[in-house]
Amino acid sequence: xxxxxxxxxxxxxxxxxxxxxxxxxxxxxxxxxxxxxxxxxxxxxxxxxxxxxxxxxxxxxxxxxxxxxxxxxxxxxxxxxxxxxxxxxxxxxxxxxxxxxxxxxxxxxxxxx
Numbered sequence: 001x002x003x004x005x006x007x008x009x010x011x012x013x014x015x016x017x018x019x020x021x022x023x024x025x026x027x028x029x030x031x032x033x034x035x036x037x038x039x040x041x042x043x044x045x046x047x048x049x050x051x052x053x054x055x056x057x058x059x060x061x062x063x064x065x066x067x068x069x070x071x072x073x074x075x076x077x078x079x080x081x082x083x084x085x086x087x088x089x090x091x092x093x094x095x096x097x098x099x100x101x102x103x104x105x106x107x108x109x110x111x112x113x
Contacts, residue, residue, distance in 0.1 A: 030094045031103075032111050033068045035086045037061040042071045050088025057087075065093055065103055074103045081105035 034045035037056035044052050045066035057063065063082040065074045068090060076082060077098055086108045095105040 026096050028094050028096055028106050030092055031065065031067050032090060032092055034066045034090060035082055035108070036064050036066050036073070038064050038073075038075065041073045042066045045071075047088050053087050054084065065105075074101065077102040077104045082108065 035053070036042070036045045036049075037053045039061050040049065040053055040056055041064065043049075063076045063079055065076055066072070067074070074097075081095075082105065090111040092109050092111045093103065093105060094107045094109075095103045097103055
């Protein structure tokens with residue numbers, strides 16, 4: 001019984017270590033979409049609504065990213081990575097998807113589409 005307990009303990013430790021290693025080696029992904037405000041979401045993710053998004057941000061709203069294909073809205077973990085020039089045009093956002101569903105942004109570039 002003690003051997004079984006030791007084997008299970010070592011196995012659990014190995015799975016835990018593997019989980020830490022895989023999360024530490026998370027690779028950045030690139031998505032195409034729009035920068036919007038949290039209250040505006042997908043409905044204001046367009047060039048026509050850029051002024052509205054800017055206005056909401058100035059009033060304290062948080063930036064979010066709206067995926068063009070899925071219309072899914074992702075909170076942006078590092079708000080300081082977003083600049084005003086990213087609002088109003090489709091962008092390519094590169095970053096890592098956090099476990100809480102937010103994106104840690106590495107870079108934002110014009111998509112050129």
